[in-house]
Structures are given as structure tokens and as C-alpha cells.
Amino acid sequence: MDLLTLGFMQKALVACLVVCGVAPLVGAFVVQRHQSLTGDGMGHVAFAGVGLAFLVGAAPLLGALLLTVIAAVVLFRMQRSGLAGDLSLALVFYGGIALGYLFAARSGSGVNSVLGFLFGSPLNLTWGSVAAVVALSTLVLLVVVALYGPLVAIAFDEEAARVSGLRTDALVLTLMLVVAFVVVGGMYAIGLLLVSAMMIVPVAAAAQIASSYRQTMIIAAAIGAASAVIGLVAATYADATPGSSIVLTAIIWYAAAATVAGIRRRLRAASAGGAR
């Protein structure tokens, strides 16, 4: 409890809790649309944005936001032009990492200056960057709540959603922009390379034990938030890297949920066998 009286810990907790609680809400749509690696691709583009910001002397947040928003639009148009989803992601993915390394190397700060954004450094945050994380996450939360029904429809079955009269192109683009916001918000807390894990792993864990989509989203958000707190506290005591610790905690949740689901399946099979 003494930890909570420390200013750096308070900032880290707020940023990680908010990002890791909101990221799975977006991840649920991405996973259902079979686009689990979208966040990863966006993370690499955000890396290029941070590199660009260092090169031109701008705020890293602005650089990351600018390039990820552009990437969301480009990715959307590539996929709509008929390019396979994984191929378009790979192109964005590799382009982002190459550009990021190029920009960072050319900037006066050197490559090491951007490493903190790749893996996150929540214990070194300012209240200004925490406010940016909270603002981006709140925006994401508002979009998810306001567009919940239409986003669910395109996640379940985009063709049927389009025939029902929904403007599916606008919704898919909105979803990609929301993924970009989560990634940029998460770069301060757990890093550009790890934030996409918090969109996917809690959802995968929740899906093991939930029986509906809404339930999956709520459990996933709870797992994400719990992983943030447990991972951050564990990392502080063990002198480990917070981003890794948070993601590994989420993976432990997944293993526990998969074990519970396996036991439940065996019990159901045994009771069905007994009934015969």
C-alpha cells in the first residue's frame, strides 16, 4: 500500500489501468474480425511516428498519432482494394519499423531515445502524458459505447451488416482509427510493441469462460485492468520491466482461464456420458 503514496507509482497505475482496461474492448472487435495483428502493425507505424517526431523536434505523441491515423486510412483502402488482410498488414508493419529506425537513427537523439516507447516506461511518466493517455482512452471508450451495436454487427458479419443498411466502410475505418488511438495511448504505459498484446490476450482469456460477446468484453476489460495492477506492482517489487510484467500477467490469466474451460468441458462430457 505504501507504493500508492509514491507519485511515480500513482501516475503509472492510472496510465496502465486505463489503457489495459480499454484496450480489450477494442480487441474484442478486432479478434472477431480476424484482424488480431492490426494493433501490432499500428504499433510499428507509431514507432515510425515517434522517430519522425524526434527527427523534426515535435512531440512524440503527435508524430505517432499523425502516422497511425494515416496508416489506418491506408490499411483500410488497401484491404478494400482487394489486397489480402495479412499482406496489407505486413506491408504496413515492415514499412513502419524500417521508417522508424531510419528516422530515429537520423535524429540527433539516437536510436536509444525511442526504445522507451517500444517497451513503455510507465514509472517515468509526467502528469501531462498521463492526461494524454486518459484523454485518448476516454475517446476510445466513448466511441465503443456510442457505436456498440453497429460495431458488433460488422464484427459478427460485415456482409449482413452492409445489407441491413449500415455504412460499413465508415465503421471499419472508425474501428481502425480507434485501434490507432489505443496504440498511441499505450505507448507511454506499456510500449508500442506490447500494447497490442493487451488488445488480444485478455480477450482470448475471457473467451474461454464467457458465454456471450458482451460478457467476453466485460471479463476481458477486467482481466486487462487486473493485469495492469498486478503486473505493475510485481514489476516494482521484482525490479522487472513493467510492460513485460503486465503482458505476462495477462498470459497467466489466459492459461488459468483455458485450464478452467478444459475442466468444464471434461465435466460436461463426463455428465453427458453418464446420462447415456
Add this chain to the structure above:
Amino acid sequence: MRPVNDIAALAFDRVTFGFGRTAVLREVSLAIHPGEFYAIVGANGSGKTTLMKLGVGLLRPASGTVRLFGTAIHDFHEWHKLGYVPQRAAARLTLPVSVDEVVRSGLAGHLGLLRRPTAAHRDRIEHVVEIMGLTGIRSSPINRLSGGQQQRALIARALVTAPRLLVLDEPTTGVDADARKALREALEHLVEVEQVAVAYISHDPEGFNELAHHVVEVVDGRLVEALLTDQHHAAAVPEPES
């Protein structure tokens, strides 16, 4: 005689479509009126799914016109009048999604971006869940149900806006005999009682022939009226007028 309104729910007028240089459909004309059941049959890859994707606006014809309820499809906005059941969409669901959530998702287009379901919408959900025999399994994740139950949930989703035209693409694929019977009875009720127009696409329409007012087969990109035996041997006759 069945009561048939003048305005077709779905009409194709000399519609041609192809992928690149490969022609899939040539000068196809067809009209499905309220209260009519049209079975559209043909071998896999014959173009029947393409025909219905043109009919629901997922594809655009190279030439010719598609009309929904008398309005050219590019000017059509009353999408709640159309119910569409694509091929086995439930098989693509990776996360647990309850039957209730699948059915509710059918309202999304009707409600638009920010409206929430009203009491009337909730009553309609109750109604379609009941008529499709889903009451006891409405909280179950759809991907843990049988093919027949999944298909009934998808049809309930299509019916939740009380459509006047229902388009079903291969609804009995992977569905057992009991589920086929339940589906046939539900469709019979919709056509005969609620006067819904039905376009039923199948490579295997066994058991639905007696329900159909018209059976047409897609052959070489054209429609021919088919007189089906139980083994689905088609005898071609001249193309129906639109």
C-alpha cells in the same frame, strides 16, 4: 391463385455481371413478388450466389437494373424491408456470441448509429426468437450449437426487422433432416401468412420444392425454369418473364 402485388419485391432486368473478363451472369431477368417463394438452384460455381449478391446490393451489375420494391437499388434506402441470410456466417465467429446477441445485431442497420432498441423492437426480438424455436437456447453461444440451430438464429436475425423480402443463401448446408423440416415450416408461414417474398438459393433444395412457386436454375450464366424431380434433374424451358 395466390395474391400477388404489382410491384416486385426483387426484380432483375437484363442484368449482366462478370469477374474481369469472365462472364458469370448474362442478361438475367427475374421478378419475385410478395407472397412468392422462388427457389434458385444450380451447381456450385454456377453464379446463383453472385445473382443474389447483386440482388441485395453487395455487387453492382455491369449492365441492367436491379430493383427492390420498385426502386433502383442504388436509390434504395428502406433496407429494413430486406432480410439476408448469407452462407454459414456463424462458422466464422471466433468469440462466444449468444443467440440473443446474433438476433439483436440484425437491428443495427435499422437503428442506425446512436438509437437504442425500443419496447417494440424488443417485442419483435421475442417474436422471431419464438417462431424460429430458439427460446430455450437464446443465451447459448451460437458456435456451440448444431448447424440447424445456427441457421435458425441467422434467419431470426434476418427477420428481426420484419422484412418483406427474405434472401437465403444455402440455408440447409450442414443441416439435419429435423432442422430442414423446422425451416420449411417457418418459411411456409412467412410466405403464406405474412406474404413475405422469399429467394431461396440452394444446390440441394430437397424438401423445399413443394413450397416453391417457381424453381429456376442458373445454367451458363442464364436462368432457365426448372422442373425438378427429387434428384434435381432439371428440364430447361424458356426463361421466365420479369
